[in-house]
Amino acid sequence: MNKNLSFPRPSLQDPRVAFATWFGVGYSPFAPGTTGSIVAALLAWPISQYLGVIGFFxxxxxxxxxxxxxxxxxxxxxxxxxxxxxxxxxxxxxxxxLVLIPPDIIYYVLGFVIFRIIDIIKPWPISFLDRRVKGGFGVMLDDCIGGILACLIIWNIWMMTNL
Known part of the structure; x- marks a missing residue:
């Protein structure tokens, strides 16, 4: 169930709202964070293929x-x-x-799952930062650190399986 239904729902006509909700994906009635991650993972493949690692960064x-x-x-x-x-x-x-992960469906699925687990359980220091850093920077910070941590985990798995 989407917990934000009891709060005002800003209009997608405002470009800042559209971007924050990833063009309305955040208004999904079921698991908006997971839905946003799915959309991102699906977009990651063509972005990495057409722009390469530097373009993706x-x-x-x-x-x-x-x-x-x-x-x-x-x-x-x-x-x-x-x-x-x-x-x-x-x-x-x-x-x-996903930015440094080889474009392979297995690694992408693994990256999606590991990122979602990290985002949900918020291990330390992510949980600490999530509680202490507020505003737009705080919103972005915990997921970015979670993404870097997930990337390191997947990258290490990739390196160990491709020796």
């Missing part, structure tokens, strides 16, 4: 910067510090998970 950096700006606005207009409707953080985190 550029897209991630732009998404991070715009995500902080858009999330800050969404927090302000919705009154929710970290609304489930904000899924641009899941998009950036999922992309950080």
């Amino acid at each position: 550029v897209i991630i950096i732009v998404t991070l910067l715009l995500g902080v700006w858009a999330s800050e606005h969404y927090v302000r207009v919705s009154g929710q510090e970290d609304s489930p409707a904000i899924v641009v953080d899941e998009v950036a985190g999922q992309w950080l998970t």
